[in-house]
Amino acid sequence: MAIDKEKTRELLKSIDELFDVIAVGLNENTKNFLKKMVMGPAIEEIRKLVEDSRPPIMLLMGRSGHGKSSIINALAGKEVAAVNDVKPETPESVPYVITFPELHSTWQIVDTRGIFETTKPTHSLEEDAVTVLKNSIIKYNPDVIMHVISTPETRNLSNDFEVYNEIMETVKKEHKLRIPTILVLNKADTIGNPREWPPEENAKKAGHLLEIIDYMADDVLKLEGLPINKNYPYYGYETTDNNYVGIIPVSSLEGDLWNISTLSDLIGNHLDESAQLDFFQAQKRSEQLRKISSSLIKRFTGIAGGIGSSPIPLSDISLLTPLQMLMISIIGALSGRELSKNTALEYLGAVGVNVGAAIGIREGARQLLKLIPVGGALLSGSVAAAATYSIGKSAEAYFFYNKKVDPEEIKKEINK
Ligand SMILES: Nc1nc2c(ncn2[C@@H]2O[C@H](COP(=O)(O)OP(=O)(O)OP(=O)(O)O)[C@@H](O)[C@H]2O)c(=O)[nH]1
Ligand SMILES: [Mg+2]
Numbered sequence: 001m002a003i004d005k006e007k008t009r010e011l012l013k014s015i016d017e018l019f020d021v022i023a024v025g026l027n028e029n030t031k032n033f034l035k036k037m038v039m040g041p042a043i044e045e046i047r048k049l050v051e052d053s054r055p056p057i058m059l060l061m062g063r064s065g066h067g068k069s070s071i072i073n074a075l076a077g078k079e080v081a082a083v084n085d086v087k088p089e090t091p092e093s094v095p096y097v098i099t100f101p102e103l104h105s106t107w108q109i110v111d112t113r114g115i116f117e118t119t120k121p122t123h124s125l126e127e128d129a130v131t132v133l134k135n136s137i138i139k140y141n142p143d144v145i146m147h148v149i150s151t152p153e154t155r156n157l158s159n160d161f162e163v164y165n166e167i168m169e170t171v172k173k174e175h176k177l178r179i180p181t182i183l184v185l186n187k188a189d190t191i192g193n194p195r196e197w198p199p200e201e202n203a204k205k206a207g208h209l210l211e212i213i214d215y216m217a218d219d220v221l222k223l224e225g226l227p228i229n230k231n232y233p234y235y236g237y238e239t240t241d242n243n244y245v246g247i248i249p250v251s252s253l254e255g256d257l258w259n260i261s262t263l264s265d266l267i268g269n270h271l272d273e274s275a276q277l278d279f280f281q282a283q284k285r286s287e288q289l290r291k292i293s294s295s296l297i298k299r300f301t302g303i304a305g306g307i308g309s310s311p312i313p314l315s316d317i318s319l320l321t322p323l324q325m326l327m328i329s330i331i332g333a334l335s336g337r338e339l340s341k342n343t344a345l346e347y348l349g350a351v352g353v354n355v356g357a358a359i360g361i362r363e364g365a366r367q368l369l370k371l372i373p374v375g376g377a378l379l380s381g382s383v384a385a386a387a388t389y390s391i392g393k394s395a396e397a398y399f400f401y402n403k404k405v406d407p408e409e410i411k412k413e414i415n416k
Pocket of ligand 1: 062063064065066067068069070071082083113186187188189190250251252253254
């Protein structure tokens with residue numbers, strides 16, 4: 001299970017009802033203040049995360065047979081694109097959608113098959129192929145472009161980069177589009193001796209890969225690249241000051257995938273926030289989803305802290321429970337749990353609050369109160385923020401790492 005829009009709407013509705021119950025008896029000013037400063041922004045955050053989320057759009061280009069379809073399959077973790085297709089006769093771009101129904105995610109792929117039709121190094125690019133590529137970039141305005149090249153052929157294809165850079169200049173100038181492109185050096189396994197694989201166990205192969213990456217960075221693309229992983233520089237480089245934002249060697253051969261997660265991370269870094277959830281959820285990238293969870297906790301902490309600017313002193317910490325129940329449910333869903341109040345209740349049960357069967361969200365919220373580490377007598381902004389942060393981090397530890405951490409302990413940590 002994961003996050004889906006329908007369930008989110010249901011959850012937001014029950015959080016809203018919870019708020020109404022808790023706000024009973026408050027005076028009108030306080031209620032309005034809470035709605036405007038606390039519940040409104042919290043719901044807006046979730047709306048941004050879920051309702052505004054959209055499929056990432058990824059465009060692939062590169063010569064026929066260099067592995068565009070294989071890379072899509074490797075990233076998606078399933079066979080969605082035909083590998084070793086009949087060679088296309090005419091250049092075209094084929095847009096298609098990959099769905100991950102059980103993960104509530106969708107990707108949009110634009111495969112520009114046949115555009116760089118030949119693998120013969122001496123054969124320059126056809127005029128109409130360049131036009132098709134340019135028009136596809138403008139039409140689909142992808143989040144990321146992957147330029148796929150077979151590693152052993154890198155040294156023969158420098159002309160492709162000139163053509164591509166010209167296209168991108170036009171796209172930038174005339175259409176004001178700036179689209180990050182990742183150079184994917186596919187078939188990394190096939191350079192040198194294919195038996196010396198993987199590079200982690202073969203220093204010679206690792207050196208060979210690094211040489212090619214350096215050559216591409218220095219001589220062909222002329223970019224200042226920084227290793228993405230300092231311990232493994234041959235996992236690839238990234239840069240900011242170029243149409244190309246990185247060079248990543250991979251193997252996308254089915255059954256022998258290598259370095260795909262580095263590629264996935266770099267794509268993720270260049271995706272608009274609205275496209276990240278669909279991208280990472282589809283791949284069950286737990287660490288990336290945890291990062292989304294962490295940034296959500298920070299935002300909710302900030303929102304809770306807003307309570308400090310209330311025109312009248314608030315003393316009732318239970319005013320925060322709708323916000324926190326919402327946060328816990330979303331953290332759980334990001335970790336792959338069902339998106340519902342039951343997920344929040346599961347957490348409460350796990351960290352030692354007595355939640356009986358069929359407990360309602362209202363009772364859950366009451367129980368949650370037992371967990372909230374309270375510092376002062378009055379509900380100040382900083383007390384509200386620390387309590388929310390502690391609960392968020394505790395829920396994150398539980399859902400992502402299966403660890404039971406008392407929020408009180410986390411609060412002690414922040415106070416240090
Ligand atoms: N050794 C090795 N072979 C690969 C790798 N990636 C793809 N291949 C093989 O290369 C061939 C072509 O791969 P495709 O993914 O069909 O290439 P494509 O770029 O989509 O080709 P077109 O659709 O014709 O433009 C297939 O036989 C793949 O199995 C890799 O990383 N290593
Ligand atoms: Mg293909």
